[in-house]
Amino acid sequence: GAGVSQSPRYKVTKRGQDVALRCDPISGHVSLYWYRQALGQGPEFLTYFNYEAQQDKSGLPNDRFSAERPEGSISTLTIQRTEQRDSAMYRCASSYGLAGDTGELFFGEGSRLTVL
Amino acid sequence: LAKTTQPISMDSYEGQEVNITCSHNNIATNDYITWYQQFPSQGPRFIIQGYKTKVTNEVASLFIPADRKSSTLSLPRVSLSDTAVYYCLFTGGGNKLTFGTGTQLKVEL
Numbered sequence: 504g505a506g507v508s509q510s511p512r513y514k515v516t517k518r519g520q521d522v523a524l525r526c527d528p529i530s531g532h533v534s535l536y537w538y539r540q541a542l543g544q545g546p547e548f549l550t551y552f553n554y555e556a557q558q559d560k561s562g563l564p565n566d567r568f569s570a571e572r573p574e575g576s577i578s579t580l581t582i583q584r585t586e587q588r589d590s591a592m593y594r595c596a597s598s599y600g601l602a603g604d605t606g607e608l609f610f611g612e613g614s615r616l617t618v619l
Numbered sequence: 620l621a622k623t624t625q626p627i628s629m630d631s632y633e634g635q636e637v638n639i640t641c642s643h644n645n646i647a648t649n650d651y652i653t654w655y656q657q658f659p660s661q662g663p664r665f666i667i668q669g670y671k672t673k674v675t676n677e678v679a680s681l682f683i684p685a686d687r688k689s690s691t692l693s694l695p696r697v698s699l700s701d702t703a704v705y706y707c708l709f710t711g712g713g714n715k716l717t718f719g720t721g722t723q724l725k726v727e728l
Contacts, residue, residue, distance in 0.1 A: 507662075536716065545706055545718035546663065559715055594662050605651045605710050610662025 505529075507611035509595050515617045516585055524580045524614045528597030535578050536608065537570055538594045546594055551602045552578065558602060585618045592616075623707050628723040637694045639722050641707035644688050650709040652683060652690045657704045657721070667692070668710065694724075702726045 508527040516522050528535050534553050538546035548562040554575040563569070567585075572578040582589055592613045600606035624642040631637045643652070651670050655663035667674060669681040669690070680693040694701055704721040 538718070545704075545720050548715045548717055551715065562715065596662065602716075605653070605668060607665040607668075608655075608663070608716065610664070613662060 507595055507597050507609050509593075509611040509614050511614055512612060513615045513617075515619065517619050518586060519584055521581065521583045522585055522616060524582075524593050524595075524616070526578045526580070526595030526597075526611060528576065528578070528595070529599075529609055530576075532597035532599050532609070533575075534598045534600065534602035534604075534606075535572055536596045536598075536602070537578070537580050538596065540592045540594055540613070549580070553601050582616075585616075587618045590616055590618045623709070623719050625705075625707060625719060625722045627720065628725070630725050630727065631697055632727055633698055634696050637697050637701070637724060637726075639692045639694075639705055639707075639724070640689055641692070642689050643707070643709070646687050646709060652681070652687075653708055653710045654679070654681065654692045655706045655708070655718070657706065663706060663718070666705075697724075697726045699726050699728070 510525045536551040537549040540546045550560040550570050551558055552572045555572050567583045570580045592615050594613045596608040596610045598606040598608050651668055653668040654666045656666050657663040667676055667679050667681045669683050671683050674681045682691045702725050704723050706718045706721040
């Protein structure tokens, strides 16, 4: 596609429910990153992929968070048993080159998650 | 772990040149310095990247001294639309592309 697409743009859920956030990167982009951003803060690294391989998931807060990119394109970030502290903007970014190269990151519009 | 330090905020007026400095004492040999700009409710956007000396594009200039322990983003003749948060980070070193808290630039008339 023309840009990084994320869905849903807004998600309101009740505490304890599972949510899945989707990221469709720019076609042909090899690396894909997930970030979480709280209001007034910089993006917080969660995880990244080169192709379908998850290279680093050290930023995932706990085992309720998981991410996959099974075919090296679309990625899903899943949060199980959501808690109010999970409320944030979740941002996806992709890059043409491998993660760790110097390529420009292109960010999507983000998915705003609100847990009631 | 490589870390960057920037001022939390800066104020300027339209038409002035703004220089935002980022300190990075433990930058690695293969790290590049990259700056991103973020407007409210949008994702960060790439501005400029450099390794050493000076890089200039249509938006900004980036000055990196020989020891590479700091870098300065220079925005010429800012306008109100340059009000945003500016982040410096390392890229190219196989790291996680960690954003700090950034510098909130406010441009006034």
